[in-house]
Amino acid sequence: MGLLDRLKSRLTRTRERISDGITGLFKGGRAMDEDVLLELEELLYTSDLGPVASEVVEDLARLHRRGEIAGEEDVRGALRDSLLSRLQPEGGEIELTTEADEPFVVLVVGVNGSGKTTSIAKLAHRFTQQGKQVLVGACDTWRAAASDQLHVWADRSGVEIVKKGEGADPAAVAFEAVETAIVLGYDVVLLDTAGRLHTQKNLMEELRKIHRAVGKRLPGAPHEVWLVMDGTNGQNAVQQAKLFAEAVDLTGLIVAKLDGTARGGAIFGITRELDVPVRYIGTGESMELLEVFEPEAFVDAIVAG
Numbered sequence: 001m002g003l004l005d006r007l008k009s010r011l012t013r014t015r016e017r018i019s020d021g022i023t024g025l026f027k028g029g030r031a032m033d034e035d036v037l038l039e040l041e042e043l044l045y046t047s048d049l050g051p052v053a054s055e056v057v058e059d060l061a062r063l064h065r066r067g068e069i070a071g072e073e074d075v076r077g078a079l080r081d082s083l084l085s086r087l088q089p090e091g092g093e094i095e096l097t098t099e100a101d102e103p104f105v106v107l108v109v110g111v112n113g114s115g116k117t118t119s120i121a122k123l124a125h126r127f128t129q130q131g132k133q134v135l136v137g138a139c140d141t142w143r144a145a146a147s148d149q150l151h152v153w154a155d156r157s158g159v160e161i162v163k164k165g166e167g168a169d170p171a172a173v174a175f176e177a178v179e180t181a182i183v184l185g186y187d188v189v190l191l192d193t194a195g196r197l198h199t200q201k202n203l204m205e206e207l208r209k210i211h212r213a214v215g216k217r218l219p220g221a222p223h224e225v226w227l228v229m230d231g232t233n234g235q236n237a238v239q240q241a242k243l244f245a246e247a248v249d250l251t252g253l254i255v256a257k258l259d260g261t262a263r264g265g266a267i268f269g270i271t272r273e274l275d276v277p278v279r280y281i282g283t284g285e286s287m288e289l290l291e292v293f294e295p296e297a298f299v300d301a302i303v304a305g
């Protein structure tokens with residue numbers, strides 16, 4: 001099954017809202033008019049497009065006034081173009097290589113329960129399948145269960161893991177993971193972190209500390225910092241995400257749990273608001289349910305008939 005078909009079958013709730021919603025708008029051969037556009041806007045709002053909903057409907061209204069959209073197919077086409085123009089083209093998968101053949105380090109952050117550990121397991125699996133030697137650093141030392149969870153996943157995909165006991169210094173774990181990767185010649189290091197501390201200030205301080213520790217051992221690292229967001233929170237997750245963006249320079253987003261929500265449209269507002277591209281999306285709990293974010297496939301999966 002190709003990417004588009006996989007997305008269509010995993011993003012069903014958002015797809016039902018938007019694509020099936022458009023079918024519903026034109027039921028019984030209804031003609032295109034201003035009311036159709038108002039209803040379309042409402043439909044997009046319920047899929048959590050937020051301010052993007054009215055912007056794209058304005059685009060469509062302009063085309064309608066010029067007589068360029070007449071019916072359902074035109075609306076789908078114009079909506080597709082308008083939505084696509086709002087996604088950053090530089091997202092998706094990146095080349096995991098460094099100039100000096102050093103390990104490529106990715107720091108993964110996000111609030112508790114957003115899907116960090118699961119996404120890391122999926123990424124480790126994915127990169128392993130691409131022939132990379134992957135090492136995971138269990139920097140979430142807040143709960144013993146967190147690194148156990150990682151361990152189970154890692155074992156399944158044959159990925160090595162660096163961990164210390166509960167309460168260990170996360171920055172020390174990160175340092176050691178990078179150190180190990182350099183010495184043993186790993187290609188990729190994925191650093192899992194905690195999403196909860198006594199206070200938010202402590203958490204952000206800790207992330208900065210991890211960031212510094214990694215850079216100390218390997219100048220230029222981490223090469224990427226990805227924020228994992230819970231897709232079921234839709235636009236509500238933006239404020240929280242901004243706090244992370246203040247603490248560390250985000251270079252990409254992973255939006256998890258898009259299989260369980262009709263609020264997938266939030267991706268448009270989120271990526272723009274944070275000015276960071278989406279790299280991957282989570283479409284289910286099992287290991288292979290992580291997809292590279294390809295704007296065209298994503299938009300087609302939720303808009304096309």
Ligand SMILES: Nc1nc2c(ncn2[C@@H]2O[C@H](COP(=O)(O)OP(=O)(O)O)[C@@H](O)[C@H]2O)c(=O)[nH]1
Pocket residue numbers: 110111112113114115116117118119195228256257258259260281282283284285289
């Ligand atoms: N349906 C679904 N559930 C997910 C996805 N990603 C993570 N989860 C679930 O979300 C919950 C929290 O995930 P976890 O990785 O432990 O979050 P963390 O606290 O950020 O590390 C777990 O029950 C996961 O199975 C996804 O893409 N789809």
Ligand SMILES: [Mg+2]
Pocket residue numbers: 116117118140146192193
């Ligand atoms: Mg975790």
